[in-house]
Amino acid sequence: MSEVTAQELEILSTKVIAAKEAAYCPYSKFRVGACLLTTSGEFVVGANVENAAYPVGTCAERVAIGTAVVAGHKEFKALAVATDVKPAGSPCGMCRQFIREFTNPSFPVYMYDKDGGYKIMTMDELLPDSFGPEHLSST
Ligand SMILES: O=c1ccn([C@H]2C[C@H](O)[C@@H](CO)O2)c(=O)[nH]1
Numbered sequence: 001m002s003e004v005t006a007q008e009l010e011i012l013s014t015k016v017i018a019a020k021e022a023a024y025c026p027y028s029k030f031r032v033g034a035c036l037l038t039t040s041g042e043f044v045v046g047a048n049v050e051n052a053a054y055p056v057g058t059c060a061e062r063v064a065i066g067t068a069v070v071a072g073h074k075e076f077k078a079l080a081v082a083t084d085v086k087p088a089g090s091p092c093g094m095c096r097q098f099i100r101e102f103t104n105p106s107f108p109v110y111m112y113d114k115d116g117g118y119k120i121m122t123m124d125e126l127l128p129d130s131f132g133p134e135h136l137s138s139t
């Protein structure tokens, strides 16, 4: 899989930080933005969308992936997530599994903190020994 270029990273960081503003989070007041870079070079954003019935709310990462998939994108080069805290927030367990479905172990997740700094972790680091689609067909 090809590396994220400096130009792509610049756009990814701008878009993920901007995506936080789209969050609907009146309950937690915790804004999260997400931005996927597709292998075809497109950027798809998401933000967390909460609900008065609290557990029904959806994380930014799953909004971004669902939006990308229904737009026809299932192959990605990178995911960025942005929060207004430091150190940066990282995807919750449910999102890690959701991301895992469409990525490989070396897939990079960029996590941006409130100052625009970031750290990178791979999917294998975020969700080791994970369960995926290939397990369903390996009997
Ligand atoms: O990786 C994460 C972690 C949390 N949230 C959302 C869920 C909820 O709306 C708020 C507080 O948990 O942040 C995300 O969108 N992504």
Ligand SMILES: [Zn+2]
Pocket (backbone or CB within 6 Å): 059, 060, 061, 091, 092, 093, 094, 095, 096
């Ligand atoms: Zn989540």
